[in-house]
Amino acid sequence: MLAILDYKAGNQTSVRRALDHLGIENQITADPGVLAAADGIIFPGVGAAGQAMDELTSGGLDEELKSLIWQEKPLLGICVGCQILLDYCEENNTRTLAIIPGECRLFNPAWNEEDGTPIRVPHMGWNRVALKKSCVLFKDIPIEAEFYFVHSYYPAPKQDFIIGETRYGEDFCSVHGRMGLWAVQFHPEKSGAPGLKLLNNFHDYCLEVRNA
Amino acid sequence: MLSRRIIPCLDVRDGKLTKGVKFKGNVDIGDPVETARLYYEQGADEIVFYDITASSEGRGIFLDVVERVASQIFIPFSVGGGINSVADMRAVLLAGAEKCSVNSGAVKNPDIISEGAAAFGAQCVVLGMDVKRVEKSDKIPSGFEVVIHGGRKYTGMDALEWAKTGESLGAGEICLNSIDADGTKDGYDLELTRLVSKSVRIPVIASGGAGNPQHMADAFTKGKASAALIASIVHYGEYTIRQIKEHISAQGVRMRMVW
Numbered sequence: 001m002l003a004i005l006d007y008k009a010g011n012q013t014s015v016r017r018a019l020d021h022l023g024i025e026n027q028i029t030a031d032p033g034v035l036a037a038a039d040g041i042i043f044p045g046v047g048a049a050g051q052a053m054d055e056l057t058s059g060g061l062d063e064e065l066k067s068l069i070w071q072e073k074p075l076l077g078i079c080v081g082c083q084i085l086l087d088y089c090e091e092n093n094t095r096t097l098a099i100i101p102g103e104c105r106l107f108n109p110a111w112n113e114e115d116g117t118p119i120r121v122p123h124m125g126w127n128r129v130a131l132k133k134s135c136v137l138f139k140d141i142p143i144e145a146e147f148y149f150v151h152s153y154y155p156a157p158k159q160d161f162i163i164g165e166t167r168y169g170e171d172f173c174s175v176h177g178r179m180g181l182w183a184v185q186f187h188p189e190k191s192g193a194p195g196l197k198l199l200n201n202f203h204d205y206c207l208e209v210r211n212a
Numbered sequence: 213m214l215s216r217r218i219i220p221c222l223d224v225r226d227g228k229l230t231k232g233v234k235f236k237g238n239v240d241i242g243d244p245v246e247t248a249r250l251y252y253e254q255g256a257d258e259i260v261f262y263d264i265t266a267s268s269e270g271r272g273i274f275l276d277v278v279e280r281v282a283s284q285i286f287i288p289f290s291v292g293g294g295i296n297s298v299a300d301m302r303a304v305l306l307a308g309a310e311k312c313s314v315n316s317g318a319v320k321n322p323d324i325i326s327e328g329a330a331a332f333g334a335q336c337v338v339l340g341m342d343v344k345r346v347e348k349s350d351k352i353p354s355g356f357e358v359v360i361h362g363g364r365k366y367t368g369m370d371a372l373e374w375a376k377t378g379e380s381l382g383a384g385e386i387c388l389n390s391i392d393a394d395g396t397k398d399g400y401d402l403e404l405t406r407l408v409s410k411s412v413r414i415p416v417i418a419s420g421g422a423g424n425p426q427h428m429a430d431a432f433t434k435g436k437a438s439a440a441l442i443a444s445i446v447h448y449g450e451y452t453i454r455q456i457k458e459h460i461s462a463q464g465v466r467m468r469m470v471w
Contacts, residue, residue: 017283126217
């Protein structure tokens with residue numbers, strides 16, 4: 001069973017629909033017992049990093065998450081859930097969870113697309129991910145696959161944690177983390193078959209860890 | 213670099229699919245959920261549902277359609293038609309849509325754009341604009357006027373000004389529909405599309421007039437649109453979305469080709 005972390009800044013239902021479609025048992029929950037019993041945790045997020053942090057800290061979920069990550073519970077952060085794993089976000093000068101070293105920055109509107117036109121912010125639409133290191137999440141996903149992004153801030157973790165990059169004016173980190181703790185800036189639950197495959201790969205990894 | 217998007221638009225009345233030509237003489241052609249799934253499998257980058265239901269009973273059926281679509285397709289989709297308040301927005305977003313499109317509701321009450329953006333984020337709010345060509349005048353210097361009620365009522369607003377106002381109020385995207393081109397299959401109004409695309413920094417979706425894949429390629433290369441809305445060209449099976457994308461991609465416009 002995968003737990004989908006329940007707090008007010010999430011797009012839990014769209015993640016749930018995707019997992020239901022894949023036949024993956026799941027539960028939207030903030031209950032520490034259920035989170036601890038789950039094979040893995042999906043940490044979604046929409047909206048502003050500051051609000052998301054407020055929702056997490058007010059319920060003590062920030063400490064709960066950190067403790068589960070220390071216990072090597074597999075976790076997948078999505079969108080704002082990807083950003084607030086870092087130390088800091090420029091959006092409203094927000095201190096974030098500090099689980100992965102790095103920060104989150106606003107896209108520079110002076111950057112240009114390949115055709116010379118300035119980038120439009122938010123970065124909204126379909127884009128590719130170039131893997132910088134191999135990652136089990138991307139197993140059997142073609143390199144030309146595209147994923148759906150909607151965001152104005154992008155993660156900039158410490159170099160060691162960069163897994164994949166996406167070009168939007170310049171290259172930015174769109175996948176970061178380490179084995180068992182991953183964060184994706186795009187929305188796999190809205191990225192068609194490649195996104196569903198990524199969620200399935202995460203679930204497969206969680207089952208492997210459970211059965212190891 | 214973002215891929216340019218191909219977005220089929222489904223008009224829904226009382227829970228069933230229709231496609232009108234110039235907003236007149238709609239005929240039922242099928243089930244919106246099944247059609248959406250077909251387009252999803254064919255490689256649509258996004259789907260738009262436009263509710264043209266008048267009754268509140270039909271509205272309930274429509275929300276049910278939105279929920280069923282959300283459980284079957286895993287790409288973004290947006291919903292427009294009859295959205296006049298933040299409560300209307302909330303209802304379609306809760307039913308599973310990513311975005312909602314405000315059109316005449318925003319003309320009557322522009323604050324709905326800023327209120328929607330504050331409540332749900334700018335990326336959720338699409339400003340839909342119906343536009344007609346008129347004589348250039350002091351009031352309409354661009355020669356493009358915003359119209360409502362399917363083109364029957366002129367608003368006295370310049371389309372270019374309204375696009376900029378919508379952007380500054382917090383709209384995340386503009387869906388720009390040419391009433392003159394709609395249903396003609398002669399191509400998008402490229403002059404209008406380019407004018408608006410160049411004067412705002414949010415994505416512009418070209419709408420109205422698509423008759424063949426080259427029209428869409430032109431909307432991207434000449435009109436500078438980020439996305440192209442299509443309807444009858446796919447509803448009646450003249451082209452598949454893959455055929456359209458292959459045609460456009462061959463001209464060096466980046467399309468999402470793996471799905």
